[in-house]
Amino acid sequence: MEKKNIKDYDLEELKQEIENLGEKKFRAEQIFKWLYQEKVKSFDEMTNISLDLREKLKENYTICNFNILKKQESKDGTIKYLFDVLDGNAIETVLMSYHHGYSICVSSQIGCKMGCKFCASTGIEFSRNLSSGEIVEQILAVEQDTGIRISNVVFMGIGEPLDNYDNVINAIHIINNQKGLNIGARHISISTSGLIPKIYKLAEENIPCTLSISLHATTNEKRSEMMPVNNTYPIEELIKACKEYLEQTNRRISFEYALAKDNNDNIEDAKRLVKLLKGMLCHVNLIPINKIENGKFKKSSNENIIRFRDYLNEHGIVATIRRELGSDIDAACGQLRRKNSHLKMKS
Numbered sequence: 001m002e003k004k005n006i007k008d009y010d011l012e013e014l015k016q017e018i019e020n021l022g023e024k025k026f027r028a029e030q031i032f033k034w035l036y037q038e039k040v041k042s043f044d045e046m047t048n049i050s051l052d053l054r055e056k057l058k059e060n061y062t063i064c065n066f067n068i069l070k071k072q073e074s075k076d077g078t079i080k081y082l083f084d085v086l087d088g089n090a091i092e093t094v095l096m097s098y099h100h101g102y103s104i105c106v107s108s109q110i111g112c113k114m115g116c117k118f119c120a121s122t123g124i125e126f127s128r129n130l131s132s133g134e135i136v137e138q139i140l141a142v143e144q145d146t147g148i149r150i151s152n153v154v155f156m157g158i159g160e161p162l163d164n165y166d167n168v169i170n171a172i173h174i175i176n177n178q179k180g181l182n183i184g185a186r187h188i189s190i191s192t193s194g195l196i197p198k199i200y201k202l203a204e205e206n207i208p209c210t211l212s213i214s215l216h217a218t219t220n221e222k223r224s225e226m227m228p229v230n231n232t233y234p235i236e237e238l239i240k241a242c243k244e245y246l247e248q249t250n251r252r253i254s255f256e257y258a259l260a261k262d263n264n265d266n267i268e269d270a271k272r273l274v275k276l277l278k279g280m281l282c283h284v285n286l287i288p289i290n291k292i293e294n295g296k297f298k299k300s301s302n303e304n305i306i307r308f309r310d311y312l313n314e315h316g317i318v319a320t321i322r323r324e325l326g327s328d329i330d331a332a333c334g335q336l337r338r339k340n341s342h343l344k345m346k347s
């Protein structure tokens with residue numbers, strides 16, 4: 001039988017696993033602390049666990065520890081990692097430094113199925129979902145490499161987190177647990193291209209993390225052109241789901257809007273955006289779109305970006321322009337793709 005990665009279990013599941021091994025549940029808490037607070041890389045380092053149990057653990061589980069394949073540092077301090085996920089695949093993770101602490105942008109899948117026209121992940125064959133342990137390991141590996149403590153986690157790397165729902169939620173349980181990585185749910189953001197059924201499901205979870213919606217356009221025609229997912233989940237239904245989410249959770253939603261020149265950056269777009277979001281507890285994050293290789297979308301002019309922001313703010317919608325980080329190492333929004341990066345390394 002193939003051994004399971006012990007980092008794939010949240011605390012409740014781990015308690016069950018440990019009980020199944022004929023041991024007391026509280027051992028699971030000890031193991032959890034070793035993994036996520038002491039950040040050990042082997043069962044032998046878990047010195048308050050009996051030798052007998054350590055042997056059982058070794059027989060049944062592995063501890064996944066990623067290897068760094070590549071590390072690139074930007075002038076602004078952003079670091080992009082390429083991790084070997086131990087099955088021949090590689091994934092990207094980005095560490096960003098802000099005045100309020102360190103944020104990590106994690107990947108949730110190897111490749112992506114969404115096909116957004118402006119995103120560099122498009123065109124890479126979807127390979128598989130990342131397991132919960134592989135999502136969490138991105139944080140552990142970066143903390144170990146840098147010695148810093150990460151305070152914010154954003155699911156904005158490669159993949160559609162809500163298309164890997166269970167593993168993402170489980171990873172959040174581990175990240176959020178006080179005996180785990182102990183990062184407050186309010187410091188965790190999930191970004192989605194708009195998988196409506198999963199937004200309703202997320203509203204039912206008792207996790208007060210931030211929901212970010214990649215909106216990017218204000219008409220179905222334009223949005224479908226940019227994001228094929230809009231053909232299945234159009235704008236009006238998406239906004240309805242967001243309103244329902246707000247109703248249930250009372251947690252502010254963040255809307256992502258990547259501004260592309262002569263595409264979605266004129267005042268008519270801003271007017272429609274105001275109409276769509278009027279009265280909602282939300283925030284708009286304006287992202288100067290990053291041009292990708294062969295991409296047809298170009299960055300809006302600074303003048304248009306500021307005009308767009310000001311229009312929103314003057315009409316009651318809180319909007320800010322996202323600072324670009326890591327653009328010199330292709331680590332800025334939507335650029336997470338470099339030659340070979342998440343293609344199979346072996347083939």
Ligand code: SAH
Pocket residue numbers: 114116118119120155156157158159160161191192193194212213214256258287288289290291292333334335
């Ligand atoms: N699949 C998820 C999360 C990954 S993308 C989602 O769609 O939200 C993270 C964010 O980067 C999304 O808001 C996405 O629309 C944005 N993005 C992708 N490519 C971009 C680009 N070239 N320029 C600016 N933002 C981009």
